[in-house]
Amino acid sequence: MTPKAAIRAEGERLLQAFVQAGALPVEADILQPAGTLLDLYGEDIRARAYVTDDPVRGEMMLRPDFTVPVVQAHMAHGAEPARYAYLGEVFRKQMRGSGRASEYLQVGYEVFDRMSPEAADAEVFALFRDLLAGLNLRPVTGDIGILMAAVRGLETSERRKAALLRHVWRPSRFKALLDRFAGRASVPAGRVALLERLKAGSPMALIEEAGTFVGLRSAEEIAARAEALVADAETPPIKATEAALLYDLLSLEAPAAHALSHLRGITPMLPAIGPAVDRFAARLEALAARGVDVATLAFEASHGRTALEYYDGFVFSFLADGMPPVASGGRYDALTAVLGAGAFIPAVGGVIRPGLVARLKGAVA
Amino acid sequence: MIRVGVPSKGRLMQDCFDWFGARGVVMRRAGSDREYSGVVEGVEGVVPVLLSAGEIPRELAAGRIHLGVTGSDLVREQLGEDEVAEVTKLGFGHADLVIAVPNVWIDVETVDDLDAAAAGFRKAHGHRLRIATKYHRLVRDFLQAQGVADYQLVDSQGATEGTVLNGTAEAIADITSSGETLRANHLRILSDGLIHSSQAVLWASRMAEWSGEDLAAYAGLAAKLGVSARPF
Numbered sequence: 173m174t175p176k177a178a179i180r181a182e183g184e185r186l187l188q189a190f191v192q193a194g195a196l197p198v199e200a201d202i203l204q205p206a207g208t209l210l211d212l213y214g215e216d217i218r219a220r221a222y223v224t225d226d227p228v229r230g231e232m233m234l235r236p237d238f239t240v241p242v243v244q245a246h247m248a249h250g251a252e253p254a255r256y257a258y259l260g261e262v263f264r265k266q267m268r269g270s271g272r273a274s275e276y277l278q279v280g281y282e283v284f285d286r287m288s289p290e291a292a293d294a295e296v297f298a299l300f301r302d303l304l305a306g307l308n309l310r311p312v313t314g315d316i317g318i319l320m321a322a323v324r325g326l327e328t329s330e331r332r333k334a335a336l337l338r339h340v341w342r343p344s345r346f347k348a349l350l351d352r353f354a355g356r357a358s359v360p361a362g363r364v365a366l367l368e369r370l371k372a373g374s375p376m377a378l379i380e381e382a383g384t385f386v387g388l389r390s391a392e393e394i395a396a397r398a399e400a401l402v403a404d405a406e407t408p409p410i411k412a413t414e415a416a417l418l419y420d421l422l423s424l425e426a427p428a429a430h431a432l433s434h435l436r437g438i439t440p441m442l443p444a445i446g447p448a449v450d451r452f453a454a455r456l457e458a459l460a461a462r463g464v465d466v467a468t469l470a471f472e473a474s475h476g477r478t479a480l481e482y483y484d485g486f487v488f489s490f491l492a493d494g495m496p497p498v499a500s501g502g503r504y505d506a507l508t509a510v511l512g513a514g515a516f517i518p519a520v521g522g523v524i525r526p527g528l529v530a531r532l533k534g535a536v537a
Numbered sequence: 538m539i540r541v542g543v544p545s546k547g548r549l550m551q552d553c554f555d556w557f558g559a560r561g562v563v564m565r566r567a568g569s570d571r572e573y574s575g576v577v578e579g580v581e582g583v584v585p586v587l588l589s590a591g592e593i594p595r596e597l598a599a600g601r602i603h604l605g606v607t608g609s610d611l612v613r614e615q616l617g618e619d620e621v622a623e624v625t626k627l628g629f630g631h632a633d634l635v636i637a638v639p640n641v642w643i644d645v646e647t648v649d650d651l652d653a654a655a656a657g658f659r660k661a662h663g664h665r666l667r668i669a670t671k672y673h674r675l676v677r678d679f680l681q682a683q684g685v686a687d688y689q690l691v692d693s694q695g696a697t698e699g700t701v702l703n704g705t706a707e708a709i710a711d712i713t714s715s716g717e718t719l720r721a722n723h724l725r726i727l728s729d730g731l732i733h734s735s736q737a738v739l740w741a742s743r744m745a746e747w748s749g750e751d752l753a754a755y756a757g758l759a760a761k762l763g764v765s766a767r768p769f
Binding site for chain 1: 618619642654661662665673674683685686687688702707722728729
């Protein structure tokens with residue numbers, strides 16, 4: 173068998189396993205409308221996805237993942253609950269010299285079920301664990317929902333919370349904002365000068381003085397943000413104790429059971445994370461019921477916080493040294509709301525790369 | 538014979554010839570002003586190739602020239618470090634790639650403000666804040682590294698400063714040397730909006746074939762120019 177045929181055979185085997193687990197096999201177009209993906213991921217995706225032009229349909233992208241088309245299809249005409257499986261190529265530009273594949277097969281499994289999200293999380297994780305057994309992979313889990321709950325519970329302005337939540341998936345930006353809101357970083361020189369100018373007169377007068385008005389961003393929008401900046405400068409910093417808990421949470425890495433008792437310990441000081449911690453506990457129970465040893469399962473509170481992701485709850489990866497993640501997945505409830513035009517359903521899923529599985533099995537070099 | 542791509546006209550050509558000339562390598566156009574071929578005196582085994590400055594990155598990447606003089610902005614936008622090596626900066630052709638916003642945006646001073654304004658803009662207008670540029674890669678890498686969201690790049694191959702006035706973009710990222718054109722179009726550079734400080738650079742192509750003879754010729758040229766005896 174050629175390497176490509178061996179990899180496809182591995183993919184077919186995994187797809188069949190997903191179908192046996194109750195999934196409906198689905199297909200997705202390779203050419204996806206670029207607009208949806210750009211709106212979702214922003215301009216950053218252009219550095220990762222292949223963009224092409226269609227004379228009739230406009231800007232298109234070679235499918236960078238299946239999640240978006242599968243969610244769209246489900247939101248448009250899916251029954252509930254639903255389990256889907258798929259197998260096909262995805263296309264990702266790689267860095268020069270990285271040696272990574274820019275075209276490879278993905279086989280995936282997605283669960284849309286509003287009855288018991290934690291049970292669905294455990295179902296997906298345990299299924300992946302069983303299919304990847306014997307490959308000596310290192311599973312890592314996380315839960316972005318706890319971090320988001322912690323931010324929502326901060327005693328600070330709604331504006332600051334919204335700014336932090338918007339950048340949950342951009343860790344360095346998030347940290348810079350948190351440092352500033354917590355008073356750990358000094359206000360940048362440019363901002364100090366700006367605030368002084370804004371205090372010197374009414375925003376509308378300052379706009380008037382700035383000369384000819386150009387651009388679509390209206391004077392009202394500019395004035396509203398100027399006023400918000402002045403108000404923000406008067407907002408006291410996030411309390412040191414509260415900020416310390418959030419920094420602690422960002423760097424929390426421990427076996428899952430231990431992480432749970434740690435989170436239980438800090439919940440009285442950060443009550444807003446209570447419901448998210450309860451969900452974490454329920455998930456660990458569901459995982460334990462499926463034979464996962466939660467006393468050793470790795471948990472990292474910041475796992476899955478990378479750009480071009482959309483996970484907002486449970487996240488997991490199965491890792492091997494010297495290669496990209498062999499499998500990864502997570503919960504993406506918010507994505508279904510964004511793509512569902514008002515409709516919403518809790519969803520969790522993941523993908524496996526058959527090429528890496530075949531390599532680990534020695535079937536291909 | 539090593540082929541050296543040099544700009545074929547204008548100020549850039551003259552500055553380039555002057556730079557080489559000051560180091561004992563005299564380049565000039567052969568024959569008439571209209572003929573795009575050059576001759577060199579003072580060094581053996583080197584031939585100038587007169588090209589439009591914008592084509593020099595492509596010729597370096599293809600390995601059709603061994604060396605080339607062009608702006609670092611064009612090379613950083615189009616090529617990777619596995620394709621070319623910087624031999625030396627030439628100290629002329631200075632220009633900055635910057636982000637500029639309407640001067641009436643009194644609430645926007647830094648990239649951080651731009652990010653916040655983009656969030657508000659998208660909410661109010663239903664589409665991402667448009668930044669007009671022809672330097673897609675440099676601008677996107679810069680904004681991605683800074684964690685800016687909710688913007689989109691729109692392509693502008695010329696008269697970029699006018700796009701805001703004309704309603705096709707909210708902000709721009711473009712090359713400026715004095716900032717005069719930006720001011721004339723009611724734009725202002727962000728205080729930390731410098732993406733790349735460009736100047737003319739002598740590049741060596743890693744894609745060209747370098748024979749033993751070529752390397753020997755290069756060493757002779759390098760001695761005159763005062764740079765390392767190997768191209769990379």
